[in-house]
Amino acid sequence: MNELLNTEVIFLIGANTTEAHPVTGYRIKQAVRNGRKLIVADPRKIELAKYADIWLRQRPGTDIALINGLAHVILRDDLWDRKFVADRSEGFDEWREIVEQYNPKRVEQITGVKAELLEEAARMFGQAERASIVYAMGITQHISGTQNVLSLANLAILTGNVGKEGAGVYPLRGQNNVQGACDMGGLPNYYPGYQLVESEESREKFAKFWGVELPEKVGLTVTDMMDAAYAGEIKAMYIMGENPVLSDPDANHVIEALKNLDFLVVQDIFMTETAELAEVVLPGASFAEKTGTFTNTERRIQRVRQAISLRGNSKPDSEIIVALANKMGHAWSYPRGPVEIMEEIARCTPSYAGISFDRLETRGIQWPCPSPDHPGTPFLHKDTFTRGKGKFHAVHYMPAAEEPDEEYPLLLTTGRNLYQFHTGSMSRRSKLERMRPEELMMIHPNTAREYKLKDKDYVQVESRRGEVQTKIQVTDHIPPGMVFLTFHYKETPTNRLTINATDPVSNIPELKICGVRIKKIKPSLISK
Amino acid sequence: MVSIKINGNLYNVPADYTILKAAEENGIDIPTLCYEEGLTITGACRMCVVEVKGARKLLAACATPVTDGMEVQTESERVVSARRDILRLLIANHDLRCLTCERNGDCRLQDYCYRYQVEDTPYKGAKKEYPIDTDNHFFIRDYSKCIKCGKCVLICAEVNGAHVYDFMERGFDTKVTSAFDDNLQETTCTACGMCVNVCPVGALVEKSVLWQGRPWEVKKVTTTCGYCGVGCQLKLKVKDDRIIGVAAAKSGSNLGHLCAKGQFGWEYVQSNDRLTDPLIKRNGVFEKVSWDEALTYVANRLKAIWQEHGGQAFAGLTSAKCTNEENYLFQKFMRTILKTNNVDHCARL
Ligand code: SF4
Ligand code: SF4
Ligand code: SF4
Numbered sequence: 001m002n003e004l005l006n007t008e009v010i011f012l013i014g015a016n017t018t019e020a021h022p023v024t025g026y027r028i029k030q031a032v033r034n035g036r037k038l039i040v041a042d043p044r045k046i047e048l049a050k051y052a053d054i055w056l057r058q059r060p061g062t063d064i065a066l067i068n069g070l071a072h073v074i075l076r077d078d079l080w081d082r083k084f085v086a087d088r089s090e091g092f093d094e095w096r097e098i099v100e101q102y103n104p105k106r107v108e109q110i111t112g113v114k115a116e117l118l119e120e121a122a123r124m125f126g127q128a129e130r131a132s133i134v135y136a137m138g139i140t141q142h143i144s145g146t147q148n149v150l151s152l153a154n155l156a157i158l159t160g161n162v163g164k165e166g167a168g169v170y171p172l173r174g175q176n177n178v179q180g181a182c183d184m185g186g187l188p189n190y191y192p193g194y195q196l197v198e199s200e201e202s203r204e205k206f207a208k209f210w211g212v213e214l215p216e217k218v219g220l221t222v223t224d225m226m227d228a229a230y231a232g233e234i235k236a237m238y239i240m241g242e243n244p245v246l247s248d249p250d251a252n253h254v255i256e257a258l259k260n261l262d263f264l265v266v267q268d269i270f271m272t273e274t275a276e277l278a279e280v281v282l283p284g285a286s287f288a289e290k291t292g293t294f295t296n297t298e299r300r301i302q303r304v305r306q307a308i309s310l311r312g313n314s315k316p317d318s319e320i321i322v323a324l325a326n327k328m329g330h331a332w333s334y335p336r337g338p339v340e341i342m343e344e345i346a347r348c349t350p351s352y353a354g355i356s357f358d359r360l361e362t363r364g365i366q367w368p369c370p371s372p373d374h375p376g377t378p379f380l381h382k383d384t385f386t387r388g389k390g391k392f393h394a395v396h397y398m399p400a401a402e403e404p405d406e407e408y409p410l411l412l413t414t415g416r417n418l419y420q421f422h423t424g425s426m427s428r429r430s431k432l433e434r435m436r437p438e439e440l441m442m443i444h445p446n447t448a449r450e451y452k453l454k455d456k457d458y459v460q461v462e463s464r465r466g467e468v469q470t471k472i473q474v475t476d477h478i479p480p481g482m483v484f485l486t487f488h489y490k491e492t493p494t495n496r497l498t499i500n501a502t503d504p505v506s507n508i509p510e511l512k513i514c515g516v517r518i519k520k521i522k523p524s525l526i527s528k
Numbered sequence: 529m530v531s532i533k534i535n536g537n538l539y540n541v542p543a544d545y546t547i548l549k550a551a552e553e554n555g556i557d558i559p560t561l562c563y564e565e566g567l568t569i570t571g572a573c574r575m576c577v578v579e580v581k582g583a584r585k586l587l588a589a590c591a592t593p594v595t596d597g598m599e600v601q602t603e604s605e606r607v608v609s610a611r612r613d614i615l616r617l618l619i620a621n622h623d624l625r626c627l628t629c630e631r632n633g634d635c636r637l638q639d640y641c642y643r644y645q646v647e648d649t650p651y652k653g654a655k656k657e658y659p660i661d662t663d664n665h666f667f668i669r670d671y672s673k674c675i676k677c678g679k680c681v682l683i684c685a686e687v688n689g690a691h692v693y694d695f696m697e698r699g700f701d702t703k704v705t706s707a708f709d710d711n712l713q714e715t716t717c718t719a720c721g722m723c724v725n726v727c728p729v730g731a732l733v734e735k736s737v738l739w740q741g742r743p744w745e746v747k748k749v750t751t752t753c754g755y756c757g758v759g760c761q762l763k764l765k766v767k768d769d770r771i772i773g774v775a776a777a778k779s780g781s782n783l784g785h786l787c788a789k790g791q792f793g794w795e796y797v798q799s800n801d802r803l804t805d806p807l808i809k810r811n812g813v814f815e816k817v818s819w820d821e822a823l824t825y826v827a828n829r830l831k832a833i834w835q836e837h838g839g840q841a842f843a844g845l846t847s848a849k850c851t852n853e854e855n856y857l858f859q860k861f862m863r864t865i866l867k868t869n870n871v872d873h874c875a876r877l
């Protein structure tokens with residue numbers, strides 16, 4: 001992330017960095033203070049919009065149109081990297097045909113961003129020697145999330161901003177070890193190190209490595225699991241350290257699904273809303289009570305060290321899994337603990353092959369790290385070059401799954417605030433709670449006026465799937481016709497409102513857009 | 529590269545180094561108060577002065593670039609006497625309640641007074657006294673101990689971007705504080721605590737450490753923040769098996785910088801709500817049971833379901849909050865024991 005200080009132009013889209021990834025936010029502000037240029041594309045007036053040279057306030061869900069529009073101008077004004085595109089990419093002609101349809105006037109109609117402003121941003125980005133693109137869940141949490149990411153990759157390839165210092169595409173991950181959970185094969189279609197379940201070769205490799213027969217069928221994603229549980233096809237679930245009742249879309253459906261299971265075991269450090277529904281709850285350990293590694297958003301594998309002893313009779317999660325495996329009749333044994341587990345990971349995961357606890361003692365290492373003498377890889381070309389050449393993907397703008405309509409006229413978008421985290425089970429049990437003890441739904445002054453609402457009034461928010469109550473904050477940080485909620489507060493379980501529509505490729509739910517309606521209520525109707 | 533002599537020894541260092549950096553890299557300790565890597569060099573405190581051959585005045589090592597052939601003395605008589613004088617001026621206007629100060633033993637002012645044998649000061653006069661500000665939730669501000677190094681001002685402005693602090697008044701009355709001396713809750717402060725971490729003395733102190741133990745009794749454990757994907761490195765301060773605070777660690781890309789969550793969001797770890805025993809729900813209520821009972825129960829239930837429905841009846845959610853090792857074992861459990869690839873986590877969220 002410190003590379004952001006060496007870039008010329010930063011294009012930030014769908015990321016409220018100063019609240020969700022604050023230290024990366026500091027770097028962006030530092031870059032701006034050092035004279036770097038910043039383009040922010042966000043419907044909300046996020047803090048970094050104030051630092052931006054250009055702020056593009058696109059309508060939610062119109063990112064592809066916006067990005068294609070930028071590419072259109074860069075092509076038209078001949079600001080693209082012809083040599084890079086010729087030598088290192090493919091699929092250009094087909095893609096170009098699509099992008100040519102996104103002239104600034106048309107993009108203005110779709111996104112609401114003035115044509116002149118779009119042109120100015122495109123020129124700023126296109127003229128830079130080294131430019132970076134930073135994005136987060138504002139890009140991925142849409143039914144078109146994968147396409148959004150691809151269109152950003154297109155823009156990077158077009159301008160040659162790939163795999164060189166001070167340039168590139170930076171996705172920001174939400175929770176601390178999202179990267180590691182993916183790397184380790186916590187995914188229905190991948191073994192550790194992104195080795196495909198569908199590939200016979202990988203399956204045989206792991207079958208041999210683990211000494212068992214392995215199931216062939218690719219697994220279900222979270223959203224599909226919930227549907228399958230609801231339908232009675234999944235009978236039992238084991239949930240470790242997640243709270244889908246608050247974090248997943250369409251919460252009422254999730255609750256029904258979990259209740260419908262024959263057996264639910266939850267392993268966590270608190271009695272979460274999900275654990276409440278379990279038949280057995282197993283007490284795990286927090287990051288301060290165990291050893292191991294986390295992998296951050298830069299793919300840097302870093303140590304987690306035990307600082308205090310275990311609480312009560314709780315156990316580190318790794319020990320619990322091993323003990324359960326033993327009870328199931330499997331002779332798993334890791335007497336040297338996480339050090340030994342990492343040795344096993346290194347043996348079956350090529351990108352972690354050179355990793356060991358010893359090497360991580362003073363500083364983390366960025367994967368791929370294929371051998372014990374490999375220093376790690378700070379710049380990853382592969383992100384966009386899995387196929388040897390960067391491929392242009394022709395992607396079209398498509399509207400959100402549920403746009404506001406007459407019945408549900410307001411557009412709800414969701415996100416995070418600085419002082420709380422995820423479903424709040426950690427941050428709300430700390431002093432941070434005092435900074436933001438309750439949900440404050442953001443609503444524009446004009447919209448508030450329409451509904452005769454004042455700052456700090458209470459409203460009921462309803463969607464086709466559920467309803468929640470919340471206090472409001474009247475602010476021009478969001479545009480008229482739109483409201484914003486976080487998912488940190490169990491008193492305002494926002495995901496009762498959100499929609500279970502997912503991106504067909506990544507299966508990421510569209511948490512950023514759905515239609516809602518609101519009505520004023522008395523404060524007494526909301527309880528803590 | 530240029531070659532310079534420090535205290536009579538020859539060193540080759542990159543041409544863009546300062547004297548301070550050249551000395552540091554070669555294991556020569558020059559005392560500093562206002563210098564902090566990554567922040568603007570103000571050269572304000574003069575604590576780092578050194579004698580350079582051919583220069584009439586003493587030069588601030590933190591602000592002076594090396595030149596080829598330069599000859600530097602870092603502890604000459606002139607240098608030491610200048611440092612002593614600076615220290616005497618500082619303690620003349622410092623609330624010397626070292627006995628109970630939370631930074632006792634971990635304080636630059638103490639360390640340097642000891643190093644240069646400064647026991648007292650000839651500069652007697654009125655001391656500035658300020659009430660201790662305890663208004664914000666996270667740290668106290670005791671400006672009678674402030675040495676006006678300015679690092680809190682810089683880190684807040686240059687790293688966080690919040691610009692909370694500034695120098696108020698002038699001369700003897702100078703005070704480093706928030707605009708209009710406001711309670712921090714009324715300012716743009718984002719409670720990142722970085723000002724507390726750079727303060728070289730006991731002027732800014734985390735509330736959670738107050739009266740919890742002397743600095744030398746506190747163990748510092750370097751680890752990775754448990755909140756967001758930036759993965760900042762930090763040190764947990766531990767006393768008697770309890771976390772009491774957080775200090776900066778410079779080993780990660782965060783360069784010692786933190787946000788409110790990493791710095792002040794750790795208390796949940798020691799919350800009374802933590803689960804301490806395995807629980808089995810019987811007739812709608814959870815009962816505490818032993819590990820053996822709980823695990824046998826789970827294993828039996830899973831086996832029974834397996835026999836009846838096979839692997840496709842199972843699904844597991846692993847965790848973006850757990851370690852790599854735990855995630856690895858979890859998916860291995862699902863795939864090799866329950867025989868299903870129905871394993872996922874909330875990455876997408
Ligand atoms: S806590 Fe952070 S934002 Fe607040 S005054 Fe200190 S440095 Fe500035
Ligand atoms: S409060 Fe601390 S960091 Fe700030 S100027 Fe005073 S001594 Fe320096
Ligand atoms: S300190 Fe803040 S920015 Fe750094 S990892 Fe923790 S939550 Fe993220």
Ligand code: FES
Binds near residue numbers: 563571572573577
């Ligand atoms: S440390 Fe060099 S002048 Fe203060």
